[in-house]
Amino acid sequence: DQHSHRKDEHVFLAEKFYQAQPDNGLAEVRLIPNNLPEISVAKVNLTSTLAGKKIAAPFFINAMSGGSPETAKLNQKLAVAAAATNIPMATGSQSIALKFPQAAASFKIVRQNLPNGLVIGNIGASHNLADARAAVEMLQADLLEVHLNAAQEIVMAEGDRQFYWEENLQQIISGLSVPVIVKEVGFGISPATLERLQKIGVKNVDLSGHGGTNFAKIENQRRRAKDFSLLNNFGLTTAETLLASQHFANSFSFTASGGIRDALDIVKCLVLGADNVGIAGLFLHTLIKKDVAGLINLIEDLKKQLKSIFALLGCANPTELQQVPYLLSTDLNNFKQQIKFK
Ligand code: FMN
Numbered sequence: 525d526q527h528s529h530r531k532d533e534h535v536f537l538a539e540k541f542y543q544a545q546p547d548n549g550l551a552e553v554r555l556i557p558n559n560l561p562e563i564s565v566a567k568v569n570l571t572s573t574l575a576g577k578k579i580a581a582p583f584f585i586n587a588m589s590g591g592s593p594e595t596a597k598l599n600q601k602l603a604v605a606a607a608a609t610n611i612p613m614a615t616g617s618q619s620i621a622l623k624f625p626q627a628a629a630s631f632k633i634v635r636q637n638l639p640n641g642l643v644i645g646n647i648g649a650s651h652n653l654a655d656a657r658a659a660v661e662m663l664q665a666d667l668l669e670v671h672l673n674a675a676q677e678i679v680m681a682e683g684d685r686q687f688y689w690e691e692n693l694q695q696i697i698s699g700l701s702v703p704v705i706v707k708e709v710g711f712g713i714s715p716a717t718l719e720r721l722q723k724i725g726v727k728n729v730d731l732s733g734h735g736g737t738n739f740a741k742i743e744n745q746r747r748r749a750k751d752f753s754l755l756n757n758f759g760l761t762t763a764e765t766l767l768a769s770q771h772f773a774n775s776f777s778f779t780a781s782g783g784i785r786d787a788l789d790i791v792k793c794l795v796l797g798a799d800n801v802g803i804a805g806l807f808l809h810t811l812i813k814k815d816v817a818g819l820i821n822l823i824e825d826l827k828k829q830l831k832s833i834f835a836l837l838g839c840a841n842p843t844e845l846q847q848v849p850y851l852l853s854t855d856l857n858n859f860k861q862q863i864k865f866k
């Protein structure tokens with residue numbers, strides 16, 4: 525049907541538009557060397573937290589897949605890689621399975637292959653508390669991501685045209701039995717939005733900035749006829765979302781995401797204040813090109829390189845990274861001066 529076809533098109537187009545060099549702004553952040561690190565690589569501890577849960581390394585597989593036979597296979601492979609490397613994994617939006625129960629198997633396959641790991645469910649903010657509970661139940665999820673994706677819906681030909689989400693979010697936050705992560709899908713959460721999320725009790729935010737997977741481009745390509753490419757560069761970059769969120773450092777635990785490509789990107793996100801990093805496009809690309817073994821290798825390489833870079837900077841853990849000094853490009857510094865918090 526139309527819904528499962530959409531999931532397959534998202535995967536196909538995300539891979540078609542995949543760029544090795546992302547546009548996430550992190551190249552405009554430079555870390556300043558520490559020439560007397562006084563540490564050994566073996567002493568580095570990568571342990572961090574994700575929405576209050578302890579995680580062995582500061583990154584995870586972000587929401588992508590489920591809802592069709594093809595994306596069930598992807599979910600199965602992603603979950604096998606997550607289990608082998610002990611990192612958490614989010615499924616794609618479970619909306620389709622709430623509407624059509626026969627689609628639930630394509631999500632449950634994640635829990636079956638990741639029985640003891642952290643599994644993160646995913647729904648949109650048009651869903652109410654009952655739906656959120658059903659999504660968690662479906663996966664025995666440890667956490668639930670709720671996505672705010674107005675820009676994606678607007679470009680999507682068959683997308684939603686009304687966006688009354690705050691009430692749902694409030695109910696889900698106060699009523700759900702597992703922690704909630706509020707996220708974007710690659711357009712970046714703004715500081716004025718953070719201010720409102722704080723008021724309704726949200727504690728965990730995935731900033732999901734512009735610069736990696738681009739749902740304006742993906743949905744525009746799916747429209748075929750009527751071009752709506754004018755939003756292709758809409759949103760805040762990953763670097764910008766991190767800088768803008770520093771004002772709220774005491775109110776939230778932040779996930780950074782959007783175009784993360786290597787261990788240095790992860791380190792820069794942690795330096796800028798994130799507790800962990802979500803990765804979607806890079807892992808999908810690696811799975812498609814190099815299958816599960818290649819993805820497992822990449823994840824293990826990321827962990828090793830993280831330890832090397834932590835040591836280079838004289839940092840024994842992610843918390844110490846937040847003291848690393850850095851420089852911003854003129855443009856990013858200008859952004860930081862102009863951005864408002866309300
Ligand atoms: N985010 C969601 O919250 N729900 C989804 O269902 C969802 N589907 C996605 C499908 C694909 C194929 C990809 C690549 C991403 C999807 N995302 C979804 C967005 C990612 O979770 C992430 O926020 C975004 O892609 C930015 O990260 P990236 O640049 O590492 O891909």
